[in-house]
Amino acid sequence: MKPQELRSNLLLLMTAAIWGFAFVAQRVGAQYVGAFTYNGVRFALGSLSLLPLLFYTQKKLAVMPVSTPKPTSTLIAGIITGSVLFIGASLQQLGLAYTSAGKSAFITGLYIVLVPIFGIFLKQRTHISIWCGVIVALVGLYLLSITKNFTIEFGDLLVLIGSFFWAAHILIIDYYIKRISTLKLCVIQFLTCSILSLIGAFLFEQITLTGLRLAAVPILYGGVCSVGIAYTLQVFAQKHAKPAHAAIILSMEAVFGSLGGLLILHENLGARGYLGCLLMLAGMFLSQLPSIIQNAVPATDSTHA
Numbered sequence: 001m002k003p004q005e006l007r008s009n010l011l012l013l014m015t016a017a018i019w020g021f022a023f024v025a026q027r028v029g030a031q032y033v034g035a036f037t038y039n040g041v042r043f044a045l046g047s048l049s050l051l052p053l054l055f056y057t058q059k060k061l062a063v064m065p066v067s068t069p070k071p072t073s074t075l076i077a078g079i080i081t082g083s084v085l086f087i088g089a090s091l092q093q094l095g096l097a098y099t100s101a102g103k104s105a106f107i108t109g110l111y112i113v114l115v116p117i118f119g120i121f122l123k124q125r126t127h128i129s130i131w132c133g134v135i136v137a138l139v140g141l142y143l144l145s146i147t148k149n150f151t152i153e154f155g156d157l158l159v160l161i162g163s164f165f166w167a168a169h170i171l172i173i174d175y176y177i178k179r180i181s182t183l184k185l186c187v188i189q190f191l192t193c194s195i196l197s198l199i200g201a202f203l204f205e206q207i208t209l210t211g212l213r214l215a216a217v218p219i220l221y222g223g224v225c226s227v228g229i230a231y232t233l234q235v236f237a238q239k240h241a242k243p244a245h246a247a248i249i250l251s252m253e254a255v256f257g258s259l260g261g262l263l264i265l266h267e268n269l270g271a272r273g274y275l276g277c278l279l280m281l282a283g284m285f286l287s288q289l290p291s292i293i294q295n296a297v298p299a300t301d302s303t304h305a
Helices: 003-029 035-063 071-096 101-108 111-121 128-145 154-176 182-204 209-214 216-240 243-250 253-263 270-300
Strands: none
Touching: 003 071, 003 101, 003 216, 003 243, 003 253, 035 071, 035 182, 035 209, 035 216, 071 101, 071 154, 071 182, 101 128, 101 154, 101 253, 101 270, 111 128, 111 154, 111 270, 128 154, 128 270, 154 216, 154 243, 182 216, 209 216, 216 243, 253 270
């Protein structure tokens, strides 16, 4: 493995850990403020936390000028990725008011399975292991979220729908990061998500200083760590990591989320729930198996040297 790839993998694992424990912060924050309020403030904090780094990089570019894309291209890309991020984050935060951090983390992780499925519409070949992964993950989802009456919990359903948008976000990020400024993309997408969330908060929620004060620590973690640090690590790491590899490493956020829910919030999913988690994790790995095998071939085949 190349040093750049190893560094990218470590950054992605760190991202997964931060995001995993962010489910705990989001779950606590949901007790005091609405979903749009929480996301509006935390994404605003996330974008603000990147401004010093943005100014620093712009200063370096002024000394050593390089070719850069048109500002309009970066703005449009940021608005598009920020809008998709807004939908995914909103559905996830709304769902966390009705479900546990551990369950939400694993259901969100289904985007790992969805990424290669979306690849079908991009005319990418679908391996049999992907469909096996889908089936195993769906069985896990059934054990984790479907009740004896064959109904899915409301919070779980919201998070499940959100996972489709997280999958789309990974693919869109992968498309844009090779064409525009990584840091500018981060700032614009966070600002877009924050503005859309705050609009939703003013329209549908009651914002109080008491609620914001009680949710201050979860908001700070969600803004500075989960947004400012983790999302930025994701974008930088994906520059040298293939989408499939990025997806499978980021899927570990489900494990960290479940661990955080157990240790901090004392959430117990029960034997059935944990079996469902294991099956979902197995499905995630199976869905990425073709990409792992494909990328392992050049390393052992001298004809590709």
